[in-house]
Amino acid sequence: MTHHLISGGAGFIGANLATSLLKDGHRVLAIDDLSRGRIETIHHLTNNPNFDFRQADCADRDALDAAIGEAEGITDVWHMAANSDIPAGIADPRIDLHQTFMTTFAILEVMKAREIPNLHFASSSAIYGDFGETMIHEDIGPLLPISNYGAMKLASEAQIRAAVEAFLSRADIFRFPNVIGVPATHGVILDFVHKLRNTPEELQVLGNGTQQKAYLHVDDLVRAMRHIAEIPGRYQLFNIGPTDDGVTVSMIAETVRDVASPSASIIFGEESRGWVGDVPRFRYSVDRLINTGWEPSLSSQEAVQRAVAEIVAQEMGR
């Protein structure tokens, strides 16, 4: 049994990770400011004696340190806290500065002071920017993020790399594409479900629907992160994703429509990008991870199908 701190522990990924770690008998301290995470996501864990939750802003070093308080023997921090609203971060760069980067910065300061050795970081495919048809592997360059979210994830990676040089024993960097599943708090599937709940006869889609992306189900993501955390090494950089090239926004729109409101018509926009900072197409190599013996259980298409069913059930109670 080891003791794990999860920042963003009431968020979509953090809550799934906490459930997984607890299932294997580990202790978990989840910290979340509840600005985006919701306490409901971890209600099923609160009776577990190995689980603790504390509300704090992880970007505030002193508040974070106070939240950890007397918790003992923490060896691993899983840093999942971040802004998850990319367009909001483009409108106001202070959002990603605070929620995506300063969380990393303050967590590193607390880890140094408390001598916590291991960091596992939720980075993003957004650090790469737009490589068009080029297959994106971990060592590609130059890194040209086109959103403040991607910029502040890259800034976080850089600060973590310097910390490995100075004091951390180990850091894993997980770069992942869109992750889907429940409890959904944001994302394209949830948006579509909400739109169809409001206007069941029509689904308006930002962009022309041809944007194609890889989607990973959160169950596969958690399995991959925990797999990587077991690989010996000092600084590990892994793309995590399915092995396919992804699915289009129009496929997602159709899947949601078919489940949530079969008679609705789908109306597309004209832009190839949904918003500034949206990468229209994207080929993502997970060969490095596959070569370590991990493989996804679901393709992008299967992940979308499962997540749509889960999210419609969550939002519409069916």
Place this chain on the structure above:
Amino acid sequence: MTHHLISGGAGFIGANLATSLLKDGHRVLAIDDLSRGRIETIHHLTNNPNFDFRQADCADRDALDAAIGEAEGITDVWHMAANSDIPAGIADPRIDLHQTFMTTFAILEVMKAREIPNLHFASSSAIYGDFGETMIHEDIGPLLPISNYGAMKLASEAQIRAAVEAFLSRADIFRFPNVIGVPATHGVILDFVHKLRNTPEELQVLGNGTQQKAYLHVDDLVRAMRHIAEIPGRYQLFNIGPTDDGVTVSMIAETVRDVASPSASIIFGEESRGWVGDVPRFRYSVDRLINTGWEPSLSSQEAVQRAVAEIVAQEMGR
């Protein structure tokens, strides 16, 4: 005539850049918090009617905006403000957070609000990390900075890249190695001169002297930056440096000794790195820049020889 803002305008590179722009008849507004820059570096400019200096912390958006005040028609920002003490930044990460990254962040906010179109940014070879014998070109990856300084320069590049997507008309990223010349405010040559002034019979060197790096004279650097600023483009990424593989710390120590205190003995340490975050060896491709028609006037060795003469004259009055 165009109107240029230089952040860190009283620093080593900023003051040389201001002199160059003014010589060509441009207007310059230099802003510096004088924490590292010194007002003496720009005394020779203060009678020039095209030159203005204002003291402000460029990491403070409101203070920076107030310092710009009613200045009109600024089209270009040259962002040279940064921490220049790498070991200090490793001991306290908040130094590079504030001086190296938050200056970039606040400058971008002010440029957006004031609709200033063009940014020229002093990045660093420190963003690359330790590639050993591999030739470092601009598109290499992964980027693994080993100092907080390098991390916050990379964070700055990332934030600038996202700003180009959102609102900037143009950004140039200059990645340069060690830059030397006068007015020297920091760096290995100045350290050696100070040591020999204090103990003329002996020069203690951090590390074993085999660290090899490329050195660029500030005159060549300013010429390169202004050359790149004339190349059409939206986002330009250039290594700037000499075309050689650099010189060793022991060559620099000997050159300083020969000029400043010829009878001194040189005593080396045992580590191959001078400090945590110091990259021991380093091969730097400037092919992209050479292919645009620029070339350095001095090799690393010639740059060191000239800078040693200049810095000894500055510090010892001879």
